Amino acid sequence: MGVLSQIPAGVITGDNVRKLFEYAREKKVSEQFRSTPRRTLRSFTIDPLLHCYTATLPMACALTYPVLLSIPAVELVADVHVVRHSCTWILAAPHQAAGENCVDEIIADFSFSSLRRKQAINVTSSSVVNAVLEAARDINSPIILQCSQGGSAFFGGKGLKNTEKQEASIAGSIAAAHYIRAIAPAYGIPVVLHTDHCAKKLLPWFDGMLDADEAYFKEHGEPLFSSHMLDLSEESKEDNIKECVHYFKRMAKMGQWLEMEIGITGGEEDGVDNTNADNASLYTQPEDIWDVYAALSAISPNFSIAAAFGNVHGVYKPGNVVLRPELLGKHQAYAKEQTKGTQGERPLFLVFHGGSGSSKDEIKEAVENGVVKMNVDTDTQFAYLIGIRDFVLNKKGYLMSQVGNPDGADKPNKKYYDPRVWVREGEKTLAERVKVACQDLGDVNQC
DSSP, rough: OOOOTTSSOOOHHHHHOOOOHHHHHHHOOOOOOOOSSSSSSOOEEETTTTTTEEEEOOOTTTSSSSSSEEEEEESOOOOEEOOOTEEEEEOOOTTOOSSTTTOEEEEEEEEEGTTOOOOEOOOOOOHHHHHHHHHHHTOOEEEEEEHHHHHHHHHOOTTTOOOOOHHHHHHHHHHHHHHHHHHHHHTTSOOEEEEEOOOOOGHHHHHHHHHHHHHHHHHHHHHHHSSSOOTTTTTOHHHHHHHHHHHHHHHHHOOOEEEEEEHHHEEETTTTEEETGGGGGGGGOHOOOOOHHHHHHHTTTTTTEEEBBSSSSSSSOSSSOOOTTHHHHHHHHHHHHHHTTOSSSSSOOOEEOOOTOOHHOOOOOOOOHEEEEEEEEEHHHHHHHHHHHHHHTTGGGGSSSSSSEEEEEEEEHHHHHOHHHHHHHHHHHHHHHHHHHHHHOOOOOOO
């Protein structure tokens, strides 16, 4: 092939990225470009002050989701196109037309087979955001930060009124997105901005975020959020798909990714209570998955499906939850049959909800069957508490008053009750749990 043949197909590491840019430097190609068509690398520029490349990629590209990616600088960058061929996205040499089977010279081959692992963590405050970013930086891995409707309202402040119009949730999610965009580059790792479950009664929240996306897109050429989730699983399959199609057409104009859910995730989250759901509804059928795929793929390839395979929000006693990740493999086989193999072995991009408490073997099997995103919230909530709880219990004698502690009646306690001290303890234990979640998913050293 003659171009970076030493880079294994489907493997993206920091070393391979450096080789790619070394090649670009040797070729002395242009410093910046805006690629076409849409849903390719949207922009690539050199920051002379930070000495880094900053690229905005869409979800279906190298990192699966749209991200803001910062890479230590080499001096020049190649003009490239991203070309889709089956389930592989290829970074093609300069001046190649974007389309299948038109690549004479391949710079790097980004195959989904090795990139189907991105951990998603729910965030409810700037403190939680910072802790998750710290963990992702330490393990050198991209991360998905997502806000639920309730988490968004909390981010904005519980003092805000949140009526059926979802004013607080809209304001809080937009505030979270802007905060993450402002702080994430300092951590130097790719970040995805996503929103979690949106049931039918919460659609005003979804509409408000899309309004913000479109306004941001008009000014910056990209949406404010990378992606959103619609969870209309409580509706009929027909209504679920109809609403998803309606919103996806609007999102696709901005190159956004849609995550949808079909089949119910058990348990309770953000006021949606499925604790007494019929057991059969916890396992989605292949035919239902195919109906979703057929409807959404006609609009854009940028979507994923949260298919139920026994998932439950929360953590329960062993044996109370029966996960069947092998069903995901059957969904893939059925979709492959329907597409006659034209979309590869695993045409579906699947999402693992209710990941807290899952065994490593269950996670491994889910990933092998095409899971591209896994949600962890309950475990990380508890992890955040652990640090604060232990600090308060261990330092109780220093927290009962502003002055006076076991060291003396006149000793001040400010260095103990300062929120920066005990909140930081929560951040530390949360960051460690996020690292474990990413390691369980195999999502480490991916930058």
